[in-house]
Amino acid sequence: MSDHCSIYSHIPFCIRKCNYCDFYSETDLSQIPDYLKALETEIALRAASDIIIDTVYLGGGTPSLLDVKQIEDILQTARGRFQFSPDAEITVEINPGSVDADYFARLKKTGVNRISIGVQSFNDDKLKFLHRIHTADEACRAIEHAGTAGFENISLDLIYGVPGETQSSWIKDLKKAIERKPSHISAYMLTLEPGTPLARQMKQGAFVPSGSEMMSLLFKRTSQYLNQAGFEHYEISSFSKGGSNRSRHNSKYWDLLPYMGFGAAAHSYDGSIRSWNHRSIERYITDLTSGLLPVEDQETLTLEQKITEYIMLRLRTLEGLDLEDFQERFQLSFQTKFKKILGRILDEGLGMIENNRFVLNLEGRIYLNSIVETFAAAVL
Ligand code: SF4
Known part of the structure; x- marks a missing residue:
């Protein structure tokens, strides 16, 4: 393992499942305290004081379901077990339906310096279609509160290509996003992942998905529109306002650099071996309570x-x-x-x-x- 590394920590809990999502998460929130205890044990078991951590990413799931104190505890555990680079990028994913002004103000004090807000759209009909828990107004308020709390590095996640989406409806979404002056935008094409409720609805004929021509058009328009607005299209779904606002954490994946994944279903890579943890939260907790690493399997890449x-x-x-x-x-x-x-x-x-x-x-x-x-x- 190189002496520099990134940490990804998976928080696999959501208030309810969005219908397009195939990330691993559960809606039984009563397991959170035991899960966090197990997470801290995993970090402690894999500690290496000679490793320098230059990016940390709390993803999910919905990490912003955690209390700020719980996020602080995770970061403190990691700081105590690894060396943190003084300018480490520390990102937390935020669901606009789970936070208020006070949350951001307290989060700012923990050392988190980048937030990624899952806006997805500024159109309430589109949000309803995606079964999101928040409205467009709540998303706007979350962005505003984050700015007021002093966060300068704010990324917004958006989704395009819902059935019936036109170039002009999507450009309206992008325009509203730009007006809020984020430093970064991730624009994802809606994909109908097998096994998700949305894929089932489509199979049952509930809607006709956008065709590949429309998707290609929307992809190109996104790039052109955001370029004109001063965003650099530096990765297929990622746009940054200037090179310094690129996601340093995600860039490490694209540069094939090592990362340690903590939490249920998290993957790790040390430059040649890839390993992954058990998906089940119960198994994850049981293994760690017995002092075992919750690794399901690993492979040495050919x-x-x-x-x-x-x-x-x-x-x-x-x-x-x-x-x-x-x-x-x-x-x-x-x-x-x-x-x-x-x-x-x-x-x-x-x-x-x-x-x-x-x-x-x-x-x-x-x-x-x-x-x-x-x-x-x-x-x-
Ligand atoms: S909030 Fe995020 S992780 Fe949770 S179900 Fe929705 S898209 Fe998936």
């Missing part, structure tokens, strides 16, 4: 897996894939190994090689998944 992940993650980004870095990591020339695919992508105008980097353009990023699949098939 060279092929590492190459595929590298391509998949780097092509998401504005900087793309560094050809020299690829050669150094894998002792392999990217241009030689993938000559044919590369040629096709360049010919079809989906990407370019610039400054010794292979980068997908906006059109290419629309086809990211199928491009990555083509590379993956050729790795073997």
